[in-house]
Amino acid sequence: MNWLEFITFDNALIRNVVLGSTLLALSSSVVGCFTLLRKRALVGDAVSHSVLPGVCLAFLFQGTKDPLVLLIGAFITGWLSLLTIDLITKRSRIPEDAATGLVLSVFFGVGILLLTYIQHLPNLANQSGLDSFLFGNILSISEKDLYVFGAVAICLLTCVWLFYKEFQVLSFDEGYASTIGMPVKGLRLLLTTLTVLAVVVGIQSVGVVLMAALLITPAAAARFLTNRLGPMVIIAAIIGATAGLTGTFISSAFRTPTGPWIVMALSIMALGAFFFAPKQGILAKWIRQRHWNRQIQDENILKAIFQFQLDNNSNDPVQTETLIKWRPMEAKQLRSGLKRLSSQGYLEQNNGWLLTQVGQKRGERITRLHRLWETYLTKYLKIAPDHVHEDAESIEHIITPELELELEKLLDYPEKDPHDSSIPRS
Amino acid sequence: MTLIAGDYWSMLAGCLVAIPCAILGCYLVLRRMVMIGDAISHAVLPGIVLAFMLTDKMDTLPLLIGAGSLGMLTTFLIEFLHRKVRLQEDASIGVTFTWLFAIGVILVSTFVSNVHIDQECVLYGDLVNIPFDLMEIGGKEMGPVAIWTLGLVNLCVLAFVWIFYRQLFITTFDPSFAVAIGISATLWHYALMGAVSMVSVASFESVGAILVVAFLVAPAATAYLLTDNFKLMLGLSVLFGIASAILGYLLAISLNSSAAGGMVTVAGGIFGLVFVLSPRYGMFSKKLRTLFKVA
Known part of the structure; x- marks a missing residue:
């Protein structure tokens, strides 16, 4: 036939x-x-x-x-x-x-x-x-x-x-x-x-x-x-x-x-x-996960630079090595993350790394969300201040602007978090 | 009905298939892994055919390696589909074994033309021809090859269950306790599946790829209806396995039909009897108990 x-x-x-x-x-x-x-x-x-x-x-x-x-x-x-x-x-x-x-x-x-x-x-x-x-x-x-x-x-x-x-x-x-x-x-x-x-x-x-x-x-x-x-x-x-x-x-x-x-x-x-x-396949899941992981990495890097500058009260460029020493991160991931962020316009390379305006904003927002959440946990769930960091570390990437507003209102726009660091607001 | 010497060899081969199956079956029934066992026994087929195509003869060692690895691959694939792809478990089993079995049948029907391996053999084996494939060492006849192979597999399975009795026992009845005292449930899961694939391969020539499942489940399930003692269950299971092998063979030659089919039929019959009559866990056990109390 x-x-x-x-x-x-x-x-x-x-x-x-x-x-x-x-x-x-x-x-x-x-x-x-x-x-x-x-x-x-x-x-x-x-x-x-x-x-x-x-x-x-x-x-x-x-x-x-x-x-x-x-x-x-x-x-x-x-x-x-x-x-x-x-x-x-x-x-x-x-x-x-x-x-x-x-x-x-x-x-x-x-x-x-x-x-x-x-x-x-x-x-x-x-x-x-x-x-x-x-x-x-x-x-x-x-x-x-x-x-x-x-x-x-x-x-x-x-x-x-x-x-x-x-x-x-x-x-x-x-x-x-x-x-x-x-x-x-x-x-x-x-x-x-x-x-x-x-x-x-x-x-x-x-x-x-x-x-x-x-x-x-x-x-x-x-x-x-x-x-x-x-x-x-x-x-x-x-x-x-x-x-x-x-x-x-x-x-x-x-x-x-x-x-x-x-x-x-x-x-x-x-x-x-x-x-x-397209949605439930292994490949799609893998791509979603990778995207998500990258977002978390990026936000962590921006947050680290922002906090470093805040703590040291300086606007000087930050060296990669200083960053690693200050907030332990995997060097390889950090380097690729830094490169990605600078190509996306969040960072500038100039004898080290400088936050651009948008980068500054994003790093500040993550820091704010982190500290807001810590305040919320100690105030409303009565969790000891030394137990709240881990939880905030993951939730800071998830909170939406709407939730952020609610939190601010609920906590009455707090100035300090449970660890006595200031909550940045610009 | 008259039995010739060859019939005794075939019967012995049937028993040697039934014994390791009955032992491993007890673990499968208690661990609720019968359908994974079913999947493995189907899925060793492409391994057998590939090993056969590569070496061009039914040599024991390549067969055991080829099919054994296929058995592990099946276990792995089912786990992968279930945990990583998040397909529900019954569907993972169904998709995996039908696919592998289809590959096996395609290989058999397309590329292989040989007396040892054909579509019928895949389904119900060839116990009757076992006595004619004799082993020779130094010009002396040493009995059928299959008896030696099956005997070796029997020894391996018995040794496996004997030496690691404690590990297998604990991971079967209380996996979380096993993990707590440092016995890896995953390791023993795979070890057991390895043993099941080895037995499936060894039994393939005698009873085919599909009827192995009956040898695995039927005696063990029958024993499970009679006792709460695990060692007794193992013993009863082996007993039922041997009984169905011998009676089944006799049934088959009196009907002039497949020996493996006869054995499975008898195994099913024994299960049916025990299921109806078992004093403790049978269908009418409550009624029977009250009857005995009255009497």
């Missing part, structure tokens, strides 16, 4: 595959958002492993690969696994994670036992498609399969659309949901059913082992890109659909199972979101 054919939808088979993989990945991604927000992401993993015995049993009893029959079998054991996890955690002291791991692996083990049993049965020629449930093979999808799975996927999406508001409340505040009279138990049941359905239709393309990724990864990535549920669901759907498409395309080129490639595409997108998301 070449890529031109792939893109132009020329071939009916290709159209099926593309439509199928997009739809399946999309519907599981949407449902996954809610399971993720309810902190039950790994439950999806348990369900997806647990559908295997259902598929095998359905095949054993019916002897066909009719997708509807297999789907029903998968649905039943998927549901059963969730009930079992609930039963074990409620009725014994086994913790939830152990119950999940136990149910997941035992159901899967039973599934493997049945699967290998079926494979070794004589006279069953058409069993060969079953193992595509393990790693997924969307390429084997027939037109009939597509209708069945597509219908389920569309049902799923409609359900989410209809109950969007209810699910939203349920995901964020279950207590509130029951207080305002929502049928919490029924909704939970519905959401669980949708999760199982999503897994059941998804295994066709991703396979039971990696199905968890289709529920968890798009939702996790979307969570980093927005703080609102609506956009999160849409972004997750887009990520899921994109991965479904890319994965199908790559796997058809290499003639390997679809599942791993879809998961690969998903994971790369998710890692991208984790690192480069």
Whole structure:
């Protein structure tokens, strides 16, 4: 299959595959958002492993690969696994994670036992498609399969659309949901059913082992890109659909199972979101932190020079070495900070360092805030004067002009701080 | 049903998988780290495949190194996503292991074509073929290679748990106390995860990457329902592990299906029985107690 054919939808088979993989990945991604927000992401993993015995049993009893029959079998054991996890955690002291791991692996083990049993049965020629449930093979999808799975996927999406508001409340505040009279138990049941359905239709393309990724990864990535549920669901759907498409395309080129490639595409997108998301990504956080650190450094340097001049009652240039001796600072950081400040116009270099007018103002303001805060702490919180410096050292960078005004008013424009230094005011 | 000599070797291999798993499983269950164990057992796959691709044979040492480091990487990655990226913990686990496992399957299906390692083997191992891969020293047959490897891993795990019993015990039950008396909780966390990855690798050939989890959880969870004494729990867990290995193998050959699948099924069955009947922590324990009191 070449890529031109792939893109132009020329071939009916290709159209099926593309439509199928997009739809399946999309519907599981949407449902996954809610399971993720309810902190039950790994439950999806348990369900997806647990559908295997259902598929095998359905095949054993019916002897066909009719997708509807297999789907029903998968649905039943998927549901059963969730009930079992609930039963074990409620009725014994086994913790939830152990119950999940136990149910997941035992159901899967039973599934493997049945699967290998079926494979070794004589006279069953058409069993060969079953193992595509393990790693997924969307390429084997027939037109009939597509209708069945597509219908389920569309049902799923409609359900989410209809109950969007209810699910939203349920995901964020279950207590509130029951207080305002929502049928919490029924909704939970519905959401669980949708999760199982999503897994059941998804295994066709991703396979039971990696199905968890289709529920968890798009939702996790979307969570980093927005703080609102609506956009999160849409972004997750887009990520899921994109991965479904890319994965199908790559796997058809290499003639390997679809599942791993879809998961690969998903994971790369998710890692991208984790690192480069504009607000919550690691890179953004790192840049914010660096900016903040620099601001604190700058203000500390300006404050130090200002206080040095104040204490020594001189307006002579200050040498870097004197500054270090007077207020211990890391030499390297100090030097780069001094350079930065002079390029920003807060300092002038003239046989040492001199504050410009703006620099003078900023250094004075920080000193004022520091001393104001110390006064406030001793006066209103009754903290001993020798314990207030540390706290003021960090808050001085945070206080806004409005707060500063309030403080001044509250303390009645004090002249001296608890250490008997004057509070500068110009 | 008649058993041949090879079956006994396979059964022994099953037991040798079950023993270290049952021991380490107790720690995982009590530390609530079962799903991290699950993640590790999935994630060693790319390590195994890479080691195999580089050395072109199933040598034990490169495998243990390759997969062991992958196990540590998984632990690290989960911690990183959880603490630094601030992704919720269950999602960190889910994202990490599915990604690594996908890489492993892609490597297997694209680049490797060999009898030792294929998609089926990844899923449920190959206990039946273990007796045919014999070790020879100086022209003398010394029994299957896998038995030697698994035996060695057993010794290592037993020694690890024996020598560091106190450290593992304290960090499991009271991590803050452990830190207070100078035992690093982080160090033992990673050490335990290292042991889990080693066992996952060693068991891979016999039971596959996914069913290891059942060997880790099922016996330990069963034992946890029966006792409050940790040493007794370890003992019971090992017992249940061995029982499910032997009975499971018999079940599997009578059904002509995967041995690992059979073992896991039996382990699940034992858990189910104990869960229903356990006098102290079972489903009907209250009813049972009143029954016994009346009688």
